[in-house]
Amino acid sequence: MTTGKNNLEMSSPASAPAPKKISRRDVLKSAGIGGIGVLIGASGVGGLLSMTESKANSSGKTDIVPFYGKHQSGITTKPQDHVYFVALDVTAAEKSALVKLFKEWTEAAAMMTEGKPVGELSSNEFLPPKDTGEAAGLSASNLTITFGIGPSLFVKNGQDRFGLKHKQPKELANLPKFPLDALEEEWSGGDLCIQACADDPQVAFHAVRNLIRIARGKAILHWAQPGFQRTKQADPKDETPRNLFGFKDGTVNPDIKNEKEVNQHVWVQPGDGPNWLAGGSYLVVRRIQMFIEVWDRTNLREQENTFGRYRDSGAPFGQKNEFDKLDLKSKKENGEYVLPVNSHVRLSHGDGSQQILRRAYSYSNGMDVKTGSFDAGLLFLCFQRTPSKQFIPMQQRLSTMDKLNEYTSHRGSAIFACLPGTNKGGYIGETLFN
Numbered sequence: 106m107t108t109g110k111n112n113l114e115m116s117s118p119a120s121a122p123a124p125k126k127i128s129r130r131d132v133l134k135s136a137g138i139g140g141i142g143v144l145i146g147a148s149g150v151g152g153l154l155s156m157t158e159s160k161a162n163s164s165g166k167t168d169i170v171p172f173y174g175k176h177q178s179g180i181t182t183k184p185q186d187h188v189y190f191v192a193l194d195v196t197a198a199e200k201s202a203l204v205k206l207f208k209e210w211t212e213a214a215a216m217m218t219e220g221k222p223v224g225e226l227s228s229n230e231f232l233p234p235k236d237t238g239e240a241a242g243l244s245a246s247n248l249t250i251t252f253g254i255g256p257s258l259f260v261k262n263g264q265d266r267f268g269l270k271h272k273q274p275k276e277l278a279n280l281p282k283f284p285l286d287a288l289e290e291e292w293s294g295g296d297l298c299i300q301a302c303a304d305d306p307q308v309a310f311h312a313v314r315n316l317i318r319i320a321r322g323k324a325i326l327h328w329a330q331p332g333f334q335r336t337k338q339a340d341p342k343d344e345t346p347r348n349l350f351g352f353k354d355g356t357v358n359p360d361i362k363n364e365k366e367v368n369q370h371v372w373v374q375p376g377d378g379p380n381w382l383a384g385g386s387y388l389v390v391r392r393i394q395m396f397i398e399v400w401d402r403t404n405l406r407e408q409e410n411t412f413g414r415y416r417d418s419g420a421p422f423g424q425k426n427e428f429d430k431l432d433l434k435s436k437k438e439n440g441e442y443v444l445p446v447n448s449h450v451r452l453s454h455g456d457g458s459q460q461i462l463r464r465a466y467s468y469s470n471g472m473d474v475k476t477g478s479f480d481a482g483l484l485f486l487c488f489q490r491t492p493s494k495q496f497i498p499m500q501q502r503l504s505t506m507d508k509l510n511e512y513t514s515h516r517g518s519a520i521f522a523c524l525p526g527t528n529k530g531g532y533i534g535e536t537l538f539n
Contacts, residue, residue, distance in 0.1 A: 168304070169245045172215040174526045176372065177533070179249035180386055180488050181361040181462070185302040188332045188466045189309040190390070190484060192295025192519060195258060197323040200267040204538045206323045210252065210316055211532040217312050220245035223319070237318065240311035248303040250312055252533050253388050253521030258296040272537060274378035276387060276492050277522045283504035285515070292392045292517025295327045300388075300486070302464075304337065328517070330392060332466025332484040345419060345427065349467050349481055350400055350512070352412050353419035356427055357453075359460050370460045370495070371488055381536035384525035386488045389461075389496045392468075392517030395482040400512050411508045413448030421450055447508045455502060461487040461495050482513070492520065 170178050197203055213223040220243070224235030258266065259273040279294075299316055303309040310331070317326060334346040348354040359370045368374060375383045400408070409416055419427035423435055423443045431454055435443040444451050464486045473480035489495040504510070524533050 166220075166245070168247050169219055170247050170249050172218040172250070173528050176384055176386075176526045177251045177523055178218070178526075179251035179300055179302050180464075180523065181367060181371065182249050182302070183247075184334070184464050185247050185249070185309075186304045186334060186336045187302065187306040187309050188464075188484065188486075189301045189306075189313045189329070190332065190486070191299050191313055191317070191329040192255070192327045192390075193297040193299070193317075193320065193324040194327045195266075195296040195324045200269075200538065202323050203267060204534070206320055207252070207534040207538070208532045209319050211527065213315060213319055214250040214252075214312070214533075215529075217315065218245060218248045218250060220248075223315050237311065237314055239314075240308050243305060243308055243311075246303040246305040246308040248301065248308050248312060250316070251300040251302075251388075251523055253298040253300070253523040254534075254537070255295050255297065255519060255521050257294060261296075269537070272379050272381060274382060274522065276378060277520065280389070280492075280500075280518055280520055281497065283500055283515070285504055285510055286518070287514045287516060288518050289516050292328050292330070294519050295521070297324060298388070298390070298519070298521045306331065306333075330468055330470075330484050330517075332468045334466055348465075348483060349395055349397060349469075350408070350412075352408075352414060352416055353427060354465060354483075355463055356414075356419060357460075359462055361462070368490075370490055371462050373490055377490065382522055382525065383536075386462075386490065386523045387492050388521045388523050389485075389487050389489070389492060390517070390519045390521070391483075391485040391515055393483045393485055394473075394480070394514045394516050396512050396514070397479050397481055403512075410445050411449060411512070413444050413450035422448075445508070447506050449503070449507055449509045452502045452507050453499060455499065459495050459499055461489045461499070463487045482516075488523070 170182055172178060195203065197206070216223055222236035222241070226234055256273065256277050256279055259269050260266065299313055301309045301312040303312070337343065345353040345356055359366050361367050371386050373382045373385050373387070377383070405416065414421050418425070420429055421431050421444060423432040431450065432444060433451065437443060466484045466486070467481070468484050469479065469481040471480055472478070487496060525536055527533050527535060
């Protein structure tokens with residue numbers, strides 16, 4: 106969660122062993138269904154349409170974001186109201202099975218982003234339908250589906266899993282452990298990821314559900330998190346969304362209408378590493394728990410000092426408007442900076458040379474049974490060309506000095522290489538697997 110350029114930016118002995126009990130979860134995992142229960146949630150953040158995406162399809166519908174193109178949608182696409190994000194573990198042993206999965210995913214994703222089911226209804230009523238059906242009659246709702254691959258798809262436990270080790274980019278490596286991280290395995294890592302964003306939560310969940318179904322026998326769920334922002338209906342002025350601390354979140358991002366700026370900060374360029382990723386982008390995911398109850402007992406002045414912005418307007422200290430340039434030099438009479446040195450916005454900004462494209466969403470998973478408080482926070486998603494020069498140095502500053510750390514805890518973390526786009530007749534991942 107941030108208002109700058111970053112995030113708020115992790116028996117007793119017996120004579121003979123008892124037979125092992127097989128749980129329903131184990132049965133589901135062995136069938137490739139996955140063992141993680143997931144809930145339909147809501148999501149979003151502000152932005153604009155990518156230069157590579159049109160505002161309407163050939164039929165004239167304005168709620169369809171084209172799936173095919175030079176880049177995957179869901180990165181520079183105008184953020185939708187809801188997200189459903191999942192990380193998966195690959196169970197397939199052969200590269201051919203992985204290729205088959207991505208081909209099937211590409212075909213299904215292209216249909217669902219047009220508001221169509223993943224397959225025709227079978228005339229045999231004794232077989233399960235190809236599509237799960239909960240999105241029948243619903244519009245495409247600007248659905249985008251973005252696929253990514255994690256470092257563990259290349260090498261896991263020292264093994265070159267699919268003969269792709271030589272193609273692994275140096276930038277696609279597990280993130281370093283940052284100070285104060287409290288990462289949990291159940292919210293971290295993954296061989297693959299799917300980010301489904303839509304203006305309707307059921308449409309987003311339907312997309313993920315059907316893609317997981319297609320992956321049965323080849324991949325299983327590792328973790329899943331839905332997210333939300335204020336809806337377009339609730340905010341007709343389309344202002345910057347607010348996070349669960351009540352502050353505007355996502356004020357500063359690269360200008361996605363500026364091709365030079367997007368190429369500089371978001372899209373991987375030829376020569377950056379293995380050229381199979383050119384036109385793609387690196388995605389960093391952080392699941393950040395927010396201590397809402399503590400924040401709610403904090404006075405407004407302290408809250409604003411924490412962010413370095415006025416809550417009402419979103420303007421940085423010393424300025425009048427949300428998008429005014431940060432004043433990093435002015436001091437008070439006592440010699441302290443007007444913009445506190447440990448404020449979130451100042452540390453996120455740094456020297457201004459590092460930029461990332463954020464698409465963060467709030468989340469609420471009900472109650473944290475360990476504490477009896479809300480299990481809520483930020484699903485921080487950011488895209489960039491070079492994580493080692495963008496997200497990592499930002500987070501290193503924030504993790505050591507950010508006053509916001511008093512009110513948050515990073516529980517989950519992952520990095521993925523979001524593949525380049527593809528054209529009709531091709532498939533997502535073909536540049537890597539061919």
